[in-house]
Amino acid sequence: MSHSTYNKIWADAQMELKSLLTHELPAEPLRPEKDRVMFFQRLAVLYVRYIQIFRHLEEAYDQIVHPQKRRIIRQLLDGVMGRVLELKHEMVEKEFSEYHYMDDVIQDLKLTPEDLEIPIPRYFIRENRTVLQERSQMLSSILKSIGVEEQPKPVGVRSLNFEEAIKMIQVSERARQGRLRARFMKEIRQDEERQRRAKDRNKESTALDEAAVCIQKVWRGFLQRKKIKEEREDELIFLGMNFGPDHFQLNPSILAAQENQASRQKKQDDYEEDFQKSIMSIIEKLRDMEGPDLKESMKEQIRQWFIECHDATGTFPDYPEEEDGGSALIFAEKTPQQLLEEVAAKEEEEANKKPKGKEEKKDKGKKDKGEEEEEVGLKMMPSAFLSDLETGCGTYQAVWQNRDESKNFNQWHEVELIKEEKRKDLEYEIRLQVDELMRQELAHWKLAVDKDKGGNTKGNTKKKKGPKNEKKKKKEKDLTADRSIESLFHELVEQGLLKQSKAVRLEDYIGEYNYLGTTLRQTDIEPMPSLSDVRQVIALNAVLPLGCQVVHEKAPLVKAILLAGPAGVGKKMLVHAICQETGANLFDLSPLNLAGKYPGKNGLQMMLHVVFKVAKQLHPSVIWIGDAEKMFYKKVPKEEKELDPRRLKKDLPKMLKSIKGGDRVLIVGTTQDPGSADLKSLCKVYSKIILIPRPDYASRYVMWRELIKKAGGEVTDSLDLSCLAKISDGYTQGHMVQVVRAILTEHRLQQLAKRPLTAAEFVSPLAKTDPIFHDEEEALKHWYAKTPLGKKRAKAASEKDEEEAPVKSGKKSAENTKKK
Numbered sequence: 001m002s003h004s005t006y007n008k009i010w011a012d013a014q015m016e017l018k019s020l021l022t023h024e025l026p027a028e029p030l031r032p033e034k035d036r037v038m039f040f041q042r043l044a045v046l047y048v049r050y051i052q053i054f055r056h057l058e059e060a061y062d063q064i065v066h067p068q069k070r071r072i073i074r075q076l077l078d079g080v081m082g083r084v085l086e087l088k089h090e091m092v093e094k095e096f097s098e099y100h101y102m103d104d105v106i107q108d109l110k111l112t113p114e115d116l117e118i119p120i121p122r123y124f125i126r127e128n129r130t131v132l133q134e135r136s137q138m139l140s141s142i143l144k145s146i147g148v149e150e151q152p153k154p155v156g157v158r159s160l161n162f163e164e165a166i167k168m169i170q171v172s173e174r175a176r177q178g179r180l181r182a183r184f185m186k187e188i189r190q191d192e193e194r195q196r197r198a199k200d201r202n203k204e205s206t207a208l209d210e211a212a213v214c215i216q217k218v219w220r221g222f223l224q225r226k227k228i229k230e231e232r233e234d235e236l237i238f239l240g241m242n243f244g245p246d247h248f249q250l251n252p253s254i255l256a257a258q259e260n261q262a263s264r265q266k267k268q269d270d271y272e273e274d275f276q277k278s279i280m281s282i283i284e285k286l287r288d289m290e291g292p293d294l295k296e297s298m299k300e301q302i303r304q305w306f307i308e309c310h311d312a313t314g315t316f317p318d319y320p321e322e323e324d325g326g327s328a329l330i331f332a333e334k335t336p337q338q339l340l341e342e343v344a345a346k347e348e349e350e351a352n353k354k355p356k357g358k359e360e361k362k363d364k365g366k367k368d369k370g371e372e373e374e375e376v377g378l379k380m381m382p383s384a385f386l387s388d389l390e391t392g393c394g395t396y397q398a399v400w401q402n403r404d405e406s407k408n409f410n411q412w413h414e415v416e417l418i419k420e421e422k423r424k425d426l427e428y429e430i431r432l433q434v435d436e437l438m439r440q441e442l443a444h445w446k447l448a449v450d451k452d453k454g455g456n457t458k459g460n461t462k463k464k465k466g467p468k469n470e471k472k473k474k475k476e477k478d479l480t481a482d483r484s485i486e487s488l489f490h491e492l493v494e495q496g497l498l499k500q501s502k503a504v505r506l507e508d509y510i511g512e513y514n515y516l517g518t519t520l521r522q523t524d525i526e527p528m529p530s531l532s533d534v535r536q537v538i539a540l541n542a543v544l545p546l547g548c549q550v551v552h553e554k555a556p557l558v559k560a561i562l563l564a565g566p567a568g569v570g571k572k573m574l575v576h577a578i579c580q581e582t583g584a585n586l587f588d589l590s591p592l593n594l595a596g597k598y599p600g601k602n603g604l605q606m607m608l609h610v611v612f613k614v615a616k617q618l619h620p621s622v623i624w625i626g627d628a629e630k631m632f633y634k635k636v637p638k639e640e641k642e643l644d645p646r647r648l649k650k651d652l653p654k655m656l657k658s659i660k661g662g663d664r665v666l667i668v669g670t671t672q673d674p675g676s677a678d679l680k681s682l683c684k685v686y687s688k689i690i691l692i693p694r695p696d697y698a699s700r701y702v703m704w705r706e707l708i709k710k711a712g713g714e715v716t717d718s719l720d721l722s723c724l725a726k727i728s729d730g731y732t733q734g735h736m737v738q739v740v741r742a743i744l745t746e747h748r749l750q751q752l753a754k755r756p757l758t759a760a761e762f763v764s765p766l767a768k769t770d771p772i773f774h775d776e777e778e779a780l781k782h783w784y785a786k787t788p789l790g791k792k793r794a795k796a797a798s799e800k801d802e803e804e805a806p807v808k809s810g811k812k813s814a815e816n817t818k819k820k
């Protein structure tokens with residue numbers, strides 16, 4: 001696509017953003033909403049609309065080549081991402097659930113479920129590619145040097161024990177003998193048949209016509225059936241019920257578009273390089289051409305101010321301190337609004353000096369009233385991103401909206417804009433120098449005047465606020481101050497605590513949208529979240545904050561996430577996907593992986609120190625704790641006592657406290673059996689708990705299809721996917737992967753052309769594995785209901801029931817009286 005297309009995408013996104021901001025920042029603050037449903041609806045609509053803007057800005061940022069435009073789009077993109085996270089956080093707080101269903105909203109806005117997908121900005125990886133490549137190379141070379149396999153064994157392959165191995169050999173041997181015997185018997189039968197036919201040939205001379213008719217019958221039948229099958233397939237393609245052969249070939253225009261996108265990205269880099277060079281040369285030029293004049297005029301102005309002050313007050317003024325802005329403070333141009341605010345602030349200050357008693361009481365009264373009002377309805381939490389978005393929109397309107405770009409067909413940077421910006425920087429730079437000079441000059445002047453008067457200068461000079469007054473913060477001791485970050489990195493890889501993440505993306509986490517969420521909730525049935533909901537929640541809570549510094553700094557901070565769910569629902573896969581999407585390092589602090597490493601209390605401290613130091617300095621980082629329940633065992637099972645799984649229990653929460661907004665480090669715990677952990681301590685560490693369910697029918701349907709295709713199989717009409725999805729109810733993705741691997745062997749793949757896959761083939765391998773039993777699922781749900789969010793939800797539900805009960809009983813009694 002062209003420059004103008006992407007400019008239009010950006011302009012449309014700006015229009016939509018502007019209209020949203022007028023909703024979000026009305027002239028008069030919105031009144032608290034009493035109706036919880038209405039409030040949620042408002043949030044949901046905002047959320048969906050912001051996601052649309054997010055998608056458009058992401059696309060524009062990925063493809064627009066103009067360096068200055070890219071800067072402002074980036075600012076807006078980060079702001080929108082942050083606002084989406086804030087809205088999601090607000091929904092969680094108000095609905096007491098991590099999952100939200102918006103099928104009604106997308107229907108109203110005429111959108112599709114795909115439009116609700118959270119895009120993962122491509123710049124997360126693209127703009128850090130050199131650093132990430134270097135890091136990955138370093139990791140690979142260390143792994144190579146210590147002789148570790150880079151790619152772990154594929155899941156599902158496990159070593160057999162002695163008995164299983166003997167059984168397998170016996171089975172194979174018996175099968176071999178059986179096959180030999182069958183072949184032998186077959187040969188005997190064929191011999192007998194041959195002899196019988198030879199006898200018959202001699203006996204009868206079959207009527208030639210009869211034989212011909214017989215052959216024709218079979219042949220014509222075969223031909224006709226083939227023709228009809230082809231016609232039927234053509235008809236289905238014609239009706240749009242099946243894909244034609246062209247469908248699977250990549251369209252040339254799609255290929256061309258992809259090439260174009262790649263070339264635009266290349267252009268972005270070239271333009272950026274030119275832009276940086278241009279900035280340097282403009283700064284040099286400005287410094288040479290305008291610097292000296294600017295310096296002189298500033299000095300003149302300041303001298304004038306000295307004299308005016310002296311004339312008015314009889315003394316020279318104090319020079320404003322550097323931290324107050326230096327001489328810029330004197331000549332700051334203030335808008336009428338600022339002046340009014342200043343006057344109002346002064347008046348208030350004076351009023352405060354007057355007796356306070358009565359007013360305080362008044363204030364108190366007001367406050368109480370205010371609190372009461374707040375209690376009545378639901379209000380939006382304050383946002384940290386709206387002001388950024390407003391500024392971004394302001395810049396767009398002032399600079400870009402009506403810009404004549406007819407002469408900038410190639411979308412080069414605008415030199416005038418650089419000059420404007422750099423002039424300000426230069427002014428600041430020169431002002432610092434001038435302030436230094438003028439401060440000395442003023443001191444001389446004061447000295448000269450005071451000498452004349454015979455006084456001393458001490459009275460006038462203001463004592464500088466020394467740093468002594470500031471309280472010294474207690475700094476954490478750096479246990480490895482003498483070591484470089486590379487050597488620590490090396491050590492962690494050697495110890496097996498820093499690993500290479502698998503190459504899976506979040507989009508590989510297959511899952512279909514839940515179309516009935518709101519309908520079920522309206523009828524008071526809690527819907528099962530779908531795998532697509534899980535994907536969204538992970539993108540929002542883990543990927544976006546880890547990928548973007550601004551978002552991590554300002555959006556609601558999530559330091560640790562717990563993924564809880566039955567075996568094989570893709571918890572580990574999600575951890576790897578988070579790392580891949582953000583380029584994060586993967587630290588493995590699973591109890592099993594820690595066993596025997598860094599022994600003793602000091603060793604443990606050192607390990608955590610090194611892990612967190614490397615994780616913070618080489619951010620983004622994911623610290624994965626597999627089998628997270630083990631760390632908080634209520635009682636350690638005998639066979640695990642040696643592992644000492646509770647080693648981290650005390651120290652990890654302390655390290656967690658050290659993660660601040662901006663340190664892009666995320667702890668991700670995964671567990672199949674959270675019930676065996678002490679709930680309180682577990683929830684203290686993991687502020688966000690995401691329950692991952694087993695796949696529903698729709699997800700299983702797409703999963704089977706995709707898994708079979710991925711394994712090289714072909715989905716034909718003879719494979720009833722719907723039936724397969726239905727019978728695999730209760731099985732997880734892990735089971736499905738195993739079954740597909742077991743069936744689609746190399747041998748079976750070769751047979752596919754003659755013998756297409758059928759659903760029946762999948763039944764027996766499925767039957768051999770245990771599904772997720774109802775009890776296990778219920779236990780997980782029960783456990784979740786006891787977590788803080790689960791409790792809040794249950795409480796809210798019971799309150800709602802109580803509210804509705806009198807209405808219902810009122811209705812009933814009214815009906816009863818009518819009957820009477």
Ligand SMILES: Nc1ncnc2c1ncn2[C@@H]1O[C@H](COP(=O)(O)OP(=O)(O)OP(=O)(O)O)[C@@H](O)[C@H]1O
Nearest residue numbers: 155508509510567568569570571572573733734737
């Ligand atoms: N949504 C999905 N789409 C595609 N593949 C999936 C999906 N979920 C899981 N898988 C695949 O299923 C297999 C098992 O997943 P994984 O090991 O991540 O599950 P897990 O929940 O961590 O299991 P466990 O609790 O036993 O450790 C992996 O091969 C993974 O790639």
